[in-house]
Amino acid sequence: MTPHDDTIVAIATGAGRGAIAIVRLSGPAAYTVARRVATPFPAAPRVVSRGTVHAPDDPSRPIDHALITAFAGPASYTGEDAVEFAVHGGPLLGALVVEACITAGARPAQPGEFTERAVLHGKMDLVQAEAVADLIDARSRAAHRAALRQLDGALSHRLAAMREMLLHVDALLAYDIDFPEEDDAPPSLARVLAACDDALAQVDRLLATLPAAALGRDGALVVLAGPPNAGKSALLNALVGEARVLVSDQPGTTRDAVEVLVDDEPFPLRLVDTAGLRASDDVLERMGIEVSERFVAQAHVVLACAETDAALASTCAAVGARTRGVVIAVRTKSDLHATAHDGAVEHPEQTAQVAVSAVTGDGLAALRAAIRVAMKEQVATPDDDTPVITRARHEAALRRAGDELRAFRAAWAAGALPAPVAATHLRAAVTALESLIGAVDVEDVLERVFRTFCIGK
Ligand SMILES: Nc1nc2c(ncn2[C@@H]2O[C@H](COP(=O)(O)OP(=O)(O)O)[C@@H](O)[C@H]2O)c(=O)[nH]1
Numbered sequence: 001m002t003p004h005d006d007t008i009v010a011i012a013t014g015a016g017r018g019a020i021a022i023v024r025l026s027g028p029a030a031y032t033v034a035r036r037v038a039t040p041f042p043a044a045p046r047v048v049s050r051g052t053v054h055a056p057d058d059p060s061r062p063i064d065h066a067l068i069t070a071f072a073g074p075a076s077y078t079g080e081d082a083v084e085f086a087v088h089g090g091p092l093l094g095a096l097v098v099e100a101c102i103t104a105g106a107r108p109a110q111p112g113e114f115t116e117r118a119v120l121h122g123k124m125d126l127v128q129a130e131a132v133a134d135l136i137d138a139r140s141r142a143a144h145r146a147a148l149r150q151l152d153g154a155l156s157h158r159l160a161a162m163r164e165m166l167l168h169v170d171a172l173l174a175y176d177i178d179f180p181e182e183d184d185a186p187p188s189l190a191r192v193l194a195a196c197d198d199a200l201a202q203v204d205r206l207l208a209t210l211p212a213a214a215l216g217r218d219g220a221l222v223v224l225a226g227p228p229n230a231g232k233s234a235l236l237n238a239l240v241g242e243a244r245v246l247v248s249d250q251p252g253t254t255r256d257a258v259e260v261l262v263d264d265e266p267f268p269l270r271l272v273d274t275a276g277l278r279a280s281d282d283v284l285e286r287m288g289i290e291v292s293e294r295f296v297a298q299a300h301v302v303l304a305c306a307e308t309d310a311a312l313a314s315t316c317a318a319v320g321a322r323t324r325g326v327v328i329a330v331r332t333k334s335d336l337h338a339t340a341h342d343g344a345v346e347h348p349e350q351t352a353q354v355a356v357s358a359v360t361g362d363g364l365a366a367l368r369a370a371i372r373v374a375m376k377e378q379v380a381t382p383d384d385d386t387p388v389i390t391r392a393r394h395e396a397a398l399r400r401a402g403d404e405l406r407a408f409r410a411a412w413a414a415g416a417l418p419a420p421v422a423a424t425h426l427r428a429a430v431t432a433l434e435s436l437i438g439a440v441d442v443e444d445v446l447e448r449v450f451r452t453f454c455i456g457k
């Protein structure tokens with residue numbers, strides 16, 4: 001682990017015009033650097049005070065008024081001495097403050113370096129650090145919820161408890177390994193197997209949260225399909241609540257797929273508007289139709305849209321043949337056909353039917369509810385007790401742990417391997433869990449995790 005003997009600086013807030021920009025300094029020389037560029041330096045840590053940020057050692061060349069907060073390590077985000085300057089926002093001021101700090105002895109921070117230092121100083125573990133990035137990147141309530149729980153330690157505690165349990169089993173084995181001839185207290189075969197099965201069940205439960213976590217982050221794919229002019233684009237706009245897609249009475253207007261992420265529970269929806277599913281000689285339109293078919297094939301839910309009952313029946317049939325997702329029959333423009341369609345249309349049993357009007361908004365709530373039901377049918381929403389895992393890194397480590405546990409279990413149950421050999425599988429499982437929280441392989445893992453962060457975090 002590299003010791004951090006240098007002091008880093010970066011703008012911590014978003015780029016562009018804004019009311020406030022925060023510049024963050026951290027490292028052993030944070031106070032020294034800050035004293036050179038700020039007057040007066042705060043009298044006490046963790047108390048916000050007003051001052052002037054200026055050119056190094058020269059209060060006669062002010063940069064801005066600032067609210068300045070000093071944090072004495074280890075009571076800071078990074079665990080080091082740290083100082084934050086809140087100055088006015090905009091493209092220039094934050095950069096000028098950073099420049100002054102660099103002249104005064106700091107160096108520009110790399111992406112994620114503040115959080116990396118927090119991990120290295122034991123302020124949080126690696127999955128919590130990932131949660132910080134996820135919280136910043138969250139585009140949906142589901143992703144936000146998962147990230148906050150992970151930051152609060154839900155996953156860390158679960159992993160720590162599993163690790164403890166495996167170490168306990170390892171200790172039972174060690175007893176057997178060290179005293180093979182003693183017969184008064186051998187590790188009970190049943191006890192070891194039960195603990196191993198329990199750990200395996202926990203690994204599987206965590207892995208089972210992957211699909212829900214991915215949907216919470218990326219959204220469920222909801223594709224609008226149907227003949228040109230059915231009202232697909234208008235319906236998407238109505239679902240989104242603003243005009244995002246070109247609506248026109250010229251058939252074939254939407255030539256490639258348009259995608260909009262709309263937040264919803266339990267998952268956000270990736271609404272995709274497509275070109276109509278008809279045969280076409282127009283090359284551009286033909287390409288659009290091929291794109292639609294690809295989206296339809298991958299969809300979790302297809303909204304089969306058509307204006308008349310006959311068109312709706314054939315659209316549902318065509319779409320049903322092209323997707324494994326749930327098909328919802330959507331009779332569009334119900335304001336124009338309010339009374340004409342009392343009779344139920346023949347659909348496969350599992351197909352829900354909803355009549356909607358993009359003009360009056362009738363049926364939109366029912367459609368949203370039908371989409372929710374369709375999603376619940378397809379993906380188990382994790383119970384509140386199980387933290388979700390969110391990254392390929394988590395999945396890989398848990399699969400490794402699971403494989404090692406299965407190998408251990410097979411060896412142990414069959415008595416095929418001597419206990420010391422079986423125990424190596426157990427320790428490999430423990431190591432996999434430790435790599436997940438960043439307790440081993442630190443350099444390598446940190447590098448991969450933190451370089452995807454934004455600068456200043
Ligand atoms: N009255 C009424 N007209 C609609 C409705 N939805 C769409 N339209 C009209 O139908 C035409 C085709 O709509 P559009 O959304 O572009 O169809 P798309 O080709 O399926 O995307 C446009 O003239 C829309 O204004 C609706 O709910 N009610």
Ligand SMILES: [Mg+2]
Pocket residue numbers: 232233234246247253254273274
């Ligand atoms: Mg369209």
